[in-house]
Amino acid sequence: MNSTLYAQNLLAQFSNWERLGDGLHGSRGRANLVEVLPYLIGLALVAAIIFAVVKYIKYNDLSKPCDDPQKLFREISKAHGLDRSSQRLLRQLADALGYVQPAEVFVTPSAFEANQLPEELRDEEARIRELRERLF
Amino acid sequence: MAAALEKTYEVLIGSRNESAGPVLMAALESDDSVVFEGALKAIVARRSKAGHLAVLERWHQLSPDQRKLVHEGRGRLSGAIRDSVLSDDTQLFENACELVREFSEFDLVPTLVTLAENQKSNHAQAATELVLQQVDRLSEMVRGPRDYSDRRDPESIRRYVLESLERSVERFRSHKRPELIEAFVVLGGPSCGLLRDILEDTRHACYKTVTNTLETSESAGVIDLLLSFLKTNGTSLNVLNIISRRADKPFVTQLLECTEDDVFSKITKNLGRMRSLAWLTPEESVAARFDEQDQARCVKLAVALGTKQGDLIELLKIFLELGEPASRLAVCEALISIPGDQANRMVLDSIRDNDPLVQASATRQLRDRHVPGAMAILLKQLDSTHGAVQKSAREALSEFSFKNFLISFDSLPEDARQSTGRLVCKVDPETVPGLASEMESKSRKCRMRAIEMIEVMGLISAMSKNLVELLDDEDHLVRVASADALQFSPTAEVQEALQHALTDRSGAVQNAARASLASIEEQLTGLPTGGQ
Numbered sequence: 041m042n043s044t045l046y047a048q049n050l051l052a053q054f055s056n057w058e059r060l061g062d063g064l065h066g067s068r069g070r071a072n073l074v075e076v077l078p079y080l081i082g083l084a085l086v087a088a089i090i091f092a093v094v095k096y097i098k099y100n101d102l103s104k105p106c107d108d109p110q111k112l113f114r115e116i117s118k119a120h121g122l123d124r125s126s127q128r129l130l131r132q133l134a135d136a137l138g139y140v141q142p143a144e145v146f147v148t149p150s151a152f153e154a155n156q157l158p159e160e161l162r163d164e165e166a167r168i169r170e171l172r173e174r175l176f
Numbered sequence: 177m178a179a180a181l182e183k184t185y186e187v188l189i190g191s192r193n194e195s196a197g198p199v200l201m202a203a204l205e206s207d208d209s210v211v212f213e214g215a216l217k218a219i220v221a222r223r224s225k226a227g228h229l230a231v232l233e234r235w236h237q238l239s240p241d242q243r244k245l246v247h248e249g250r251g252r253l254s255g256a257i258r259d260s261v262l263s264d265d266t267q268l269f270e271n272a273c274e275l276v277r278e279f280s281e282f283d284l285v286p287t288l289v290t291l292a293e294n295q296k297s298n299h300a301q302a303a304t305e306l307v308l309q310q311v312d313r314l315s316e317m318v319r320g321p322r323d324y325s326d327r328r329d330p331e332s333i334r335r336y337v338l339e340s341l342e343r344s345v346e347r348f349r350s351h352k353r354p355e356l357i358e359a360f361v362v363l364g365g366p367s368c369g370l371l372r373d374i375l376e377d378t379r380h381a382c383y384k385t386v387t388n389t390l391e392t393s394e395s396a397g398v399i400d401l402l403l404s405f406l407k408t409n410g411t412s413l414n415v416l417n418i419i420s421r422r423a424d425k426p427f428v429t430q431l432l433e434c435t436e437d438d439v440f441s442k443i444t445k446n447l448g449r450m451r452s453l454a455w456l457t458p459e460e461s462v463a464a465r466f467d468e469q470d471q472a473r474c475v476k477l478a479v480a481l482g483t484k485q486g487d488l489i490e491l492l493k494i495f496l497e498l499g500e501p502a503s504r505l506a507v508c509e510a511l512i513s514i515p516g517d518q519a520n521r522m523v524l525d526s527i528r529d530n531d532p533l534v535q536a537s538a539t540r541q542l543r544d545r546h547v548p549g550a551m552a553i554l555l556k557q558l559d560s561t562h563g564a565v566q567k568s569a570r571e572a573l574s575e576f577s578f579k580n581f582l583i584s585f586d587s588l589p590e591d592a593r594q595s596t597g598r599l600v601c602k603v604d605p606e607t608v609p610g611l612a613s614e615m616e617s618k619s620r621k622c623r624m625r626a627i628e629m630i631e632v633m634g635l636i637s638a639m640s641k642n643l644v645e646l647l648d649d650e651d652h653l654v655r656v657a658s659a660d661a662l663q664f665s666p667t668a669e670v671q672e673a674l675q676h677a678l679t680d681r682s683g684a685v686q687n688a689a690r691a692s693l694a695s696i697e698e699q700l701t702g703l704p705t706g707g708q
Contacts, residue, residue, distance in 0.1 A: 102192075102193070105192040106192070108195060109195040111193055112191060112199065115191055115193065116188070119183055119187045120183065140198065141198050141202065144202045147185075147199060147200070147202065147211055148211075174180060175184070176178055176181050
């Protein structure tokens with residue numbers, strides 16, 4: 041008596057459970073790449089932005105312990121308020137004189153002497169003299 | 177230094193970028209002194225062992241001002257100094273040793289001890305010497321007043337260093353460095369258990385080295401240790417024997433200072449267990465080796481020793497004959513507790529001493545010694561020109577007091593009254609005030625006795641004023657006695673008072689006054705008068 045009543049009830053709800061096993065069928069499990077691609081691109085973009093932000097923060101964070109000659113150069117340049125052009129010139133000078141650490145120029149007044157200047161920086165003599173005045 | 181360069185160095189000091197180290201090291205190569213000194217200061221301020229080592233390598237080339245800059249990094253350089261001490265590079269080692277001395281780097285003593293024990297190391301001897309120097313300095317710090325500008329606790333450092341030295345003592349058989357044992361002894365102190373164990377165990381590997389150190393080391397720490405042992409109850413005889421054998425000046429000076437009252441009581445017990453002191457023997461030169469104050473201290477020490485009386489007397493004789501006044505006085509004071517003929521003779525000799533204090537001391541003890549002729553000497557001393565001698569003689573004759581005389585006066589025969597009375601008068605300065613007080617007594621008997629005492633003591637002239645006052649006494653017998661006594665004081669005041677007494681209501685008083693006036697007249701003119 042009871043089982044008949046249950047069977048009737050199930051049949052009455054057929055519309056609710058007729059697609060119940062669709063997801064388990066092998067042919068229906070393949071994802072469509074075209075559908076997922078926008079999500080992947082979005083995800084990559086977010087990752088790139090995060091990476092860039094972290095990199096930027098790391099680049100400008102001078103308080104973290106590290107062993108980075110370039111960062112030290114920027115740290116000293118920042119303390120002296122040097123613009124990008126002056127920093128570039130000082131880097132060139134350090135490279136030309138073969139310093140392992142570019143920041144060495146900040147503690148080497150003799151590097152700025154006109155007669156010590158390498159050939160390729162002769163044209164910048166005036167600016168270099170100006171930088172010497174500023175740094176020493 | 178220019179502000180801009182200073183700013184660069186500020187960045188380099190504060191930067192957490194390890195690259196600052198090589199930059200500063202490069203600056204350290206500069207010929208420019210401003211750049212060099214800036215780099216030196218920055219390196220010292222940073223916590224970089226490589227940089228600190230670079231500074232240590234150059235230490236011997238630095239000027240005094242530059243060295244001052246390095247001093248500012250005291251504490252941060254410890255790691256580099258430790259590495260340099262262990263380095264094979266002799267110059268670096270020497271530089272590090274100098275810094276160890278200058279910074280008083282006691283933390284490095286265990287490292288130095290290890291190095292000193294290493295017989296293969298070329299730096300072992302230098303390390304040994306440095307250990308001794310550091311331990312001496314630490315010992316001074318521990319014993320001296322605390323310097324609160326130095327945050328290190330000397331006692332904590334001492335315990336730390338002592339631990340490493342104790343381990344070295346245990347390894348003595350292998351390294352055989354007596355200097356390390358000496359360092360251990362200097363720092364150990366009387367409370368060090370291991371040191372006490374060694375001193376009790378003559379078979380201990382370090383026994384000989386330890387006793388030799390205690391016997392020969394002039395280190396202030398060792399001397400302090402020996403004196404601490406001397407102050408400690410139950411110190412072993414081995415140590416006391418060492419103390420008795422030591423005769424070096426620094427030790428003797430310190431030992432003599434222990435005779436000050438506050439310390440002396442602590443050492444007397446152990447001194448009593450010692451037979452002698454090597455430097456304090458009955459030789460004529462002994463007195464000449466010390467100044468006046470120390471001679472007196474020598475005597476004090478000698479008396480406290482458990483020396484045989486004969487030897488002590490011999491020593492005291494030398495100080496009495498050749499010593500300065502303070503030591504002669506000390507000898508005299510010491511003789512109080514020494515009985516016998518020899519001591520008696522020394523006391524009698526001291527009576528003739530040039531120094532009044534020595535004379536006084538000898539005088540004070542003369543009576544108790546029962547020396548023949550003491551009474552005569554004491555009576556002579558009563559007339560001394562020195563107050564101290566007089567006072568001592570009075571003390572020695574203290575039983576001849578006015579109080580005693582007053583009590584026994586009535587029972588004394590006439591001749592004894594006179595002789596004793598005159599002695600009491602000399603001995604007791606309270607005699608005159610005492611008599612004056614008796615003359616004011618309410619008891620007629622007392623007043624009468626006082627007048628009688630004045631007569632037998634020959635004090636009539638001295639007390640004529642008091643006697644004159646008694647001419648107005650309510651009792652006519654007292655007035656009579658007073659008037660009678662006054663005949664021996666022929667002064668104008670007395671005569672006037674006696675004249676007044678002629679009008680007394682008592683005929684006996686009048687008669688006595690008249691007789692006294694006649695007597696005075698006779699004394700003044702030398703002619704007998706007709707008065708009664």
